[in-house]
Amino acid sequence: MRQAFSLTVNGSPVSVSADGATNLIHILRSELALRAVRFGCGAEACGACMVLLDGEPVMSCTLPLERAAGHAVTTPEGIGTAEAPDPLQAAFLAEQAAQCGYCLGGILIAAKALLARNPNPTRAEIAVALEKNLCRCGAHNRMIRAVARAARAMRGEAA
C-alpha cells in the first residue's frame, strides 16, 4: 500500500509515496534518479548498492523504505560532483582506480565511511573496510591506493 515517507537524501529533504516495504535502492534509482546506487545482487553480498544511512554504510538493496524514513541517506552522488569532487573521487581519478567501474559507487561509500572514522588507515585497514564490496575486474590494489591517497589529501599531505 502506498504511503508518504520523508527522508533526507544528500542533504535535501525528500518525500516519496510508495509501499513502505519497497527496498530503498528502488526509491533512489527509480523515483529520485540517483543511479550511482547500483543493483548487483539484491542479497547484501556485493556492496554495489551501498549508501550511508546516518553516516553508516548499509546495503540499500534490502533496506525497506520505512526503515530509512526519517534518516539521512547519502548516495555516491552526494559525496561530490565532477565540478566539486570529493577527495576520494579525485583520488580515484588520479589513480585510475577502476576497470569497468560498476562497483565504484559502493566502494566510494565504504571508503567515505572508513575515512570519517580513521583518517590514516593502513593498507590492511582499507582492505577490511572494503571487504563487503566485490570488484570482479581486479582493480583492488588501485582502489586501495586511491583511498590512501585521498586520506593523505584530507590530512593536508602531498599526494
Next chain:
Amino acid sequence: MTLPASLAANPRLDRWIGFEPGGRVRLATGKVELGQGILTALVQIAAEELRVAPERVRVVSGDTDAAPEEGFTAGSQSIEASGGAIRVAAAEVRALFIEAAALRLNCAPDAIGLADGKFLQDGAPTALDYWTLAQSVDLAREPRGTAPLTRPADFQVIGRSFPRVDLPDKIFGAGFIHDLAFPGMIHARVLRCPRRRAHLEVLDEAAIRRAAGETVEFVRIGDFLAILAPDEAVVERAREAALRHARWSGGEPWRTGQSDATHLVSLESQDQLLEFPGTAPSNPPVREFHASYTRPYLAHGSIAPSVGLARFDGAHLEVLTHSQGVGLLRGALARALRLDPEAVSVRHSHGAGCYGHNGADDAAADAAFIAHARPGPWIRAQWTRADELSAAPFGSAMVVDLRAALDAHFRPVDWAIEVFSGTHGQRPGHNGGVNLLPAEALPDPPPPPALADVPEAAGFGGLRNARALYDLPPQRVVHHLVRRPPLRTSSMRGLGTHGNVFAIESFIDELAVLAAEDPLAYRLSLLSDPRGRRVLEHVAEMAGWAGRPAGGAGEGWGIAFSRYKNRASYVAAVAEVFVEESVTLRRVWCAVDAGLVINPDGAANQIEGGVIQAASWTLKEAVLVSDEGIATADWEHYPVLRFPEIPEVSVAFVGTDEDPTLGLGEAALGPTAAAIGNAVAHALGARVRAMPLTRERIMEALLAEDTLQTEQHQG
C-alpha cells in the same frame, strides 16, 4: 600495401573518421568498452596520427548503423585489429588533408605542418584546419593504406598513460546501460526454466498479480515467459511470486557430480589430433612421467546482472546491449525473430566488466523478444543475480593430461597432451547458430548451432596454448571436444589458456622437481625464444627469485610463463604464497612483453586485473551442480576474491617500441594460475593438480603425499 583486416572489411575512411562542428573528431570503432580501457587507447592512436589533442576525439563504438563491423571484442585483439585499422585510416586522412591544404596554400605538401588539427605553412599558422577543409576533402572513399605512419620515435600521445575517457562518468554516477531510462519504459523480468528446455506446465497468473499488488502484464511465447510492469519494484515482486507459482515439466535433468571436470572424460566427444614439429631427440628415453590437471566450470560473475533494452515500432527493432558483438547479435536476433537484419539496429552501451560471452546477448534477446511481441514502448529486461550465475554461459571445465618420456637428464624426448573440454566458442552467430537462451523456449526454436570450437586461425578454444613454447620434441596434441557438456559453455576470458597453461607449467615444474633443478633454470634450459627468456629472467630479477625460501614449510614461491595464444604478449609471473590449511596469496610479480604499449597505465591495469581474476579462479571458484540445478547461484556459494585476500601485484613491461603491439588483456591469466599452483606445491612439498586450490584439495594432496612417503619407507 595490404590493408589491416578490419579496414579491408570496412573500406571507407568516413566509416572510421569524421570532423564535426566545434572542433570535434568523430572516431568510430566496432570494438566496445568493457572496462579494459580500449576506447582510450583507440583515441590515443587516432589523435597521434591526426595530430589533434585527444580531448577533441569523440568515440562511437559498437553500433550496427554508425560504426564499422569488427566482430567480437575478444581475444586481446582490439588494439591490434581496430587500433591497426584506425592508425592506417587516420594517417591517410591526415595525408589527404595535408594535400588539400597544400593545394589551397599553393605550396608543396612538405611545407605543411599540423598542430592540434590546425595546418601550419613552414611552421607558421594558417587559417586552415581540419574543420575548415572538411567540405573539400571527401572521406567517402576507399583507403589505399599507403600514407606514412608516424614513427615510434616521434610519438607524442601513443606510449603515454592517458587517463581513461569513460572513467569520470563512472566515478560521478552514470555511464551504464543500467542507468538508461526512457519515458514510458516498461520493466520486464523473464522467468528462467529450472532445467534446459523444460516446459512451463502451469502458471498461476492470479496469484502472481495478487503478490505484485499492482497491474502486471504477461508475455508468453511457447515456454518463454516475461512479466511486465512500468514500476520495477512491482515487476520484481511479481517475479519472486512467479518462482512459487510456476510449475515446469520435463527438460534436461541435473545430476550431482555432472559439474566435476573429470565427468567430461566419460562423455562423447569429437576428437582431433594435431602434431606440431619439434627437435628430434638425441638421447634415448629412460623414464616416463604422466600427470592430469583439471579446472572446473567457471562463471563470468559480472558485478551487474545483464540487461537489455529494446523497442519495436512494428517494422524496425532497436536494441541496446552490453554485448561484445553487436553485428553478430543483430544477425542472431534477426534469425530468431525472422526479421530482415536491415530491420534491426543494435547499439552498444557500457555494462559491468564482461569477460567474454556472458548473459549480455541473452538479456538483449529477452528484451527484443518481448518488444517484438509488444510493440511500442522501450522494454527493459534485467536479469537477477541467480540468472547471472546460473543461466549465462560458463567457461568450460577442462581435463588436461600430459605425458612425457624423459632422457637421463630429465629432458623430454617425447611429449603428448590431451585436452577434454566443452566448446569455448558458442557466441550468437558462431558456427551458424543463434544460441540465444530465450530462443530455446520458443515454440519453433531455431536449430541449435553446430558443434565447433574456436578455430586455429582465431587462436583455438580448448586448445588455446595447448602447444608448449619450449624446445621440445614433436608435440602430439589431442583435442576431445565434448559434444554435449552438462552446462552451456562458451567464451570466457582466455578460453583454454587458463587450463592449458596451468597444466603445462605445472607439469614443467614437476619435471624440474624430478630433475632436482631450480624451476627457472630448468625452464631456461628448454627455451631458446629470446622474448620468452627475457620475461622469465626479468620477473625473476624483480621478485628476487634467487633468494626464494627453501619451500616445504608453508612459504612457497612459484614461477610460470606463456605467450598468449602463442602469438600475442609474453607474460612471466612469480607468485609468493603462504599455506597453512588454505592458501594466502601474498604477492605476484609479472614481466610482460607486449611490444609497443599504447597506454602503459591502461596496459598495467589489464595485467593487474588479469592477475587478480586468475587468482580468484585458481584459488576459489567452481560452478557446482546438484540434482536441483546450479548450486552456486549466489556470491555465498560462488565466492570470488575479496579485498583482504588481494595480493600485491607488480608489473613491468620489458618489450621494445620497435616491436608491433601485441594483445595483452588475457595474457596474464595462464601464467598467474600456474605460478600460484607451483608456489603452493613449493610450499607444501605436494602437488595439487585440480583447481580451485581449496583447503579440501590441499588436505587431500598432503594426505596423498604422506601415504606415498609411508609406502616408500615401507617399500
